[in-house]
Amino acid sequence: MQGFTRLTFAFVSLFFCLSIQPAAAQSVEEFYRNRSINFFVGAAPGGGYDITARLMAQHFGRHIPGNPSVVVKNMPGASSLQLANYIYNTAPKDGSEIGMPQNTIAFEPLFQILSKSGGNVQFDPRKYGWIGNPVVESMVLISWHTTPFRSYKDLLEKTAVLGASGIDTDNAILPTILSRALNAKIRLVPGYQGPNDLFIALERGEIDAIGATGYSGLMATKGAWLRERKINVLMQFGLKPDARIADVPQAIDVVGTAQDRSALELIFSKYQLTRSVFTPPGVPADRLAALRSAFDGMIADSAFLANATRMGLDITPVRGEEIDALLTNSFAAASEVIDRARALVSSHK
Numbered sequence: 001m002q003g004f005t006r007l008t009f010a011f012v013s014l015f016f017c018l019s020i021q022p023a024a025a026q027s028v029e030e031f032y033r034n035r036s037i038n039f040f041v042g043a044a045p046g047g048g049y050d051i052t053a054r055l056m057a058q059h060f061g062r063h064i065p066g067n068p069s070v071v072v073k074n075m076p077g078a079s080s081l082q083l084a085n086y087i088y089n090t091a092p093k094d095g096s097e098i099g100m101p102q103n104t105i106a107f108e109p110l111f112q113i114l115s116k117s118g119g120n121v122q123f124d125p126r127k128y129g130w131i132g133n134p135v136v137e138s139m140v141l142i143s144w145h146t147t148p149f150r151s152y153k154d155l156l157e158k159t160a161v162l163g164a165s166g167i168d169t170d171n172a173i174l175p176t177i178l179s180r181a182l183n184a185k186i187r188l189v190p191g192y193q194g195p196n197d198l199f200i201a202l203e204r205g206e207i208d209a210i211g212a213t214g215y216s217g218l219m220a221t222k223g224a225w226l227r228e229r230k231i232n233v234l235m236q237f238g239l240k241p242d243a244r245i246a247d248v249p250q251a252i253d254v255v256g257t258a259q260d261r262s263a264l265e266l267i268f269s270k271y272q273l274t275r276s277v278f279t280p281p282g283v284p285a286d287r288l289a290a291l292r293s294a295f296d297g298m299i300a301d302s303a304f305l306a307n308a309t310r311m312g313l314d315i316t317p318v319r320g321e322e323i324d325a326l327l328t329n330s331f332a333a334a335s336e337v338i339d340r341a342r343a344l345v346s347s348h349k
Contacts, residue, residue: 032066042080063297088123095287129279138242175211220312
C-alpha cells in the first residue's frame, strides 16, 4: 500500500509539473501557434504610423514560427508616451504584444519634449526589445509656390507663418530648431488636426509653409503638387541627404557652430527609428530573435515590397541590433551636446 501511495504521488507530481510548465519552456513555434499578436500603434488611425503598421501586419506573421495573426490596435496619446509606458510596464513580457511608437519617444529621456524634466517617462528605451524599423523617412520643410519663400534663406529675411499640429510634433519642433539655431523668422500656428488639415491650410493661403512632413508620404499623397511645382522644398532634416532631393540643403550642413551640428546629429538620429517596432523588456531571447528574423524575412518578401511600393513607402530598413547600438551611442553623448539638443527642441522654458 505504501508503494502504491508513493507511485501515485509520483504520477501526480509529474502531472502537476507538466501542467505548470512555464511558457518560456515552449519552443517559439509552440508559443505562437494559434495565437494573435497585439500590435499597438502610438498614433491615430489613417496616418503614416498606422498605415505602415497595417502593412506589416499583413506580412509579418507568416515569417514567425507558428504563423500567428497580427492585430493592429491604435493607442494614441501624448505622442506615444502612453504607449511607451504601457509596453514597458504593463504589456505581457512574452512576445505576444509589440508596439510602434512615434519617432521621438526613444529620445524623450534626453530631449524631455513631452514632460518637464522627463517627469512622465516610465521607461528606459535601451531595455526594450527592438525588432526593427522598415522605413527611414526624410523630413522636409515645404512652402506654397505663391509665397515669397523659395529658399530656406528667405526665412532669415522675412517672417513666415507655419502651421503645426501641436508643440510636441515634428512640424513644430523642426521650425523651432531653425529659429533657435539659425535665427529664422518663423511664427508657428499650432492646432491643426494632422497632415490633411495642414495641406488644406497651405493650399488656401492660411499659412506660408509646413515645417516638417515626410517626403515619401508627400510623394504618395501630394505627388501632383511636386510634379506641378506647387510647393517648394526648402530644407531636409536627417543624418544623410535624400538622393531624390539632393539639391535641397540639409539643416545639419547650414547651422553655424560645431556644437549645433553635433546637437542636430543627436536630434536627427530619431529618424533612424521612424517606424520602429519594439517588445517589452524581458521577452525570452529566443522569441526576440525569432521576431527579428521575421522582420528580416518580411523586408525581403516580394509581396510586402510590392505592397509598399503601391503605397509610396520607400523601404529602408534598420535592424533591431542597429537600433540598440544607435541608442547606446546617443545616450553616451557628451552632456553639453545633450543640453544643447534639449535647448533646441524643448517647449519647456
